[in-house]
């Protein structure tokens with residue numbers, strides 16, 4: 001699934017996930033491709049390498065860090081943005 005906040009000129013990804021048995025088959029890619037019509041923002045746990053790799057592959061750039069944003073366990077959030085014109 002992909003859950004998105006749709007604002008006037010930007011999307012914010014609230015959540016994206018693929019069921020574990022079905023990962024690495026391009027499903028998240030297919031979902032993301034559907035919303036590449038506006039700039040996209042998101043936040044991700046600093047340790048979430050799989051997701052960060054996936055976003056970098058899709059031209060998302062780190063724009064800032066929110067210190068201690070997540071709880072259980074406490075962790076920084078990386079804020080990333082994809083500008084649609086750079087695609």
Ligand SMILES: CC(C)(COP(=O)(O)OP(=O)(O)OC[C@H]1O[C@@H](n2cnc3c(N)ncnc32)[C@H](O)[C@@H]1OP(=O)(O)O)[C@@H](O)C(=O)NCCC(=O)NCCS
Pocket residue numbers: 015016017018019022023024025026027028029030043044045048049050051053054055057
């Ligand atoms: C991140 C997630 C949504 C990717 O879903 P998916 O359907 O497996 O993704 P796709 O098959 O479309 O894309 C695969 C890409 O993910 C990244 N990736 C997947 N597994 C990886 C791993 N073990 N290590 C590093 N990168 C990985 C790579 O960029 C990979 O592309 P590549 O094969 O060209 O290297 C999935 O791993 C997931 O549901 N994770 C748990 C939920 C989550 O963390 N969501 C993000 C919250 S911000």
